[in-house]
Amino acid sequence: MVQRRTPPPEPSEGDTALQTDATTSIVGYRLRRAQLSVFQKFLAVFDELKLRPAEYSVLVLIGDNPGRKQTEIAEVLGIKRANFVTLVHGLEERGLVERVPSMEDKRANALHLTAEGKAFLTQAQARHAQLEDETVAQLGGPAARAQLLALLDRLI
Amino acid sequence: MVQRRTPPPEPSEGDTALQTDATTSIVGYRLRRAQLSVFQKFLAVFDELKLRPAEYSVLVLIGDNPGRKQTEIAEVLGIKRANFVTLVHGLEERGLVERVPSMEDKRANALHLTAEGKAFLTQAQARHAQLEDETVAQLGGPAARAQLLALLDRLI
DNA sequence: TATTGTTATACTCTATAACTATA
DNA sequence: TATAGTTATAGAGTATAACAATA
Numbered sequence: 083m084v085q086r087r088t089p090p091p092e093p094s095e096g097d098t099a100l101q102t103d104a105t106t107s108i109v110g111y112r113l114r115r116a117q118l119s120v121f122q123k124f125l126a127v128f129d130e131l132k133l134r135p136a137e138y139s140v141l142v143l144i145g146d147n148p149g150r151k152q153t154e155i156a157e158v159l160g161i162k163r164a165n166f167v168t169l170v171h172g173l174e175e176r177g178l179v180e181r182v183p184s185m186e187d188k189r190a191n192a193l194h195l196t197a198e199g200k201a202f203l204t205q206a207q208a209r210h211a212q213l214e215d216e217t218v219a220q221l222g223g224p225a226a227r228a229q230l231l232a233l234l235d236r237l238i
Numbered sequence: 239m240v241q242r243r244t245p246p247p248e249p250s251e252g253d254t255a256l257q258t259d260a261t262t263s264i265v266g267y268r269l270r271r272a273q274l275s276v277f278q279k280f281l282a283v284f285d286e287l288k289l290r291p292a293e294y295s296v297l298v299l300i301g302d303n304p305g306r307k308q309t310e311i312a313e314v315l316g317i318k319r320a321n322f323v324t325l326v327h328g329l330e331e332r333g334l335v336e337r338v339p340s341m342e343d344k345r346a347n348a349l350h351l352t353a354e355g356k357a358f359l360t361q362a363q364a365r366h367a368q369l370e371d372e373t374v375a376q377l378g379g380p381a382a383r384a385q386l387l388a389l390l391d392r393l394i
Numbered sequence: 395t396a397t398t399g400t401t402a403t404a405c406t407c408t409a410t411a412a413c414t415a416t417a
Numbered sequence: 418t419a420t421a422g423t424t425a426t427a428g429a430g431t432a433t434a435a436c437a438a439t440a
Binding site for chain 2: 429430431432433434438439440
């Protein structure tokens with residue numbers, strides 16, 4: 083499995099435990115810990131599909147918005163168009179995405195999922211839905227989920 | 239200001255808005271958005287102090303646990319000891335940290351804050367506390383904060 | 395043998411500059 | 418002049434391997 087990020091710090095207990103009180107009470111820190119924890123599970127599951135988070139987001143977005151330009155998809159996801167090139171090429175080489183030269187604008191490429199890409203995305207989204215269900219269960223059900231989302235919204 | 243991470247995606251509205259519904263309802267995604275938002279503010283404030291998140295964590299940890307070995311501090315923070323070397327050297331060159339050869343174990347260095355390091359950390363922690371207050375206010379007060387922390391705990 | 399600090403190195407992610415072909 | 422896609426490149430962050438000194 084590809085380790086792309088350091089697993090949660092897990093305050094270790096060596097000879098004598100270190101004082102970590104100063105950090106554990108802080109919202110930003112706890113938010114980061116929780117986010118990394120959820121993210122790690124996502125990575126573990128999607129590693130089997132050889133799909134990185136950004137690639138998954140791109141597939142979902144193209145699936146919902148077929149025919150859009152690279153720039154449009156990249157911008158929504160906060161990806162620089164320069165970096166988006168390599169990402170899309172990878173998906174194209176795997177036969178998941180097609181870049182169709184736009185006839186309206188000869189500079190642009192219209193992005194589409196291939197038949198294989200659609201099937202693959204369906205599979206990935208099923209996995210994702212399953213992960214989400216597990217997360218909601220971990221939270222304590224739909225009510226807790228709604229509560230969390232409402233709180234998170236205030237931070238944006 | 240140093241841009242170390244892409245600012246929040248901010249679903250853009252170009253000619254015709256893209257469908258982003260599939261992502262906006264998902265806990266992992268919303269968690270990441272909120273975390274990045276809080277993190278961005280942290281970066282902006284600590285950029286003035288020329289202090290990166292990892293460096294700040296190291297200073298706090300040394301402050302609370304003076305005399306510990308590099309390996310101990312690094313491990314608690316999930317930093318590889320190989321990468322920790324450069325980080326500590328930087329803090330030492332700035333006169334914030336001292337590496338005292340341990341007499342118990344001639345291989346090890348005991349980490350301490352210098353007087354300047356202590357003063358600097360006090361200042362940084364005051365800034366941090368201020369940031370935390372702002373975050374709590376954004377959340378809607380201490381009760382909302384407690385609620386959020388309880389929910390986040392379930393995800394770890 | 396194992397551990398501490400260290401160097402060297404590589405890979406991913408993100409960022410900017412500059413080019414080309416179109417608009 | 419501005420935009421779409423592209424290439425090249427550079428900086429962080431993070432990962433492993435291997436070494437000398439010491440345990």
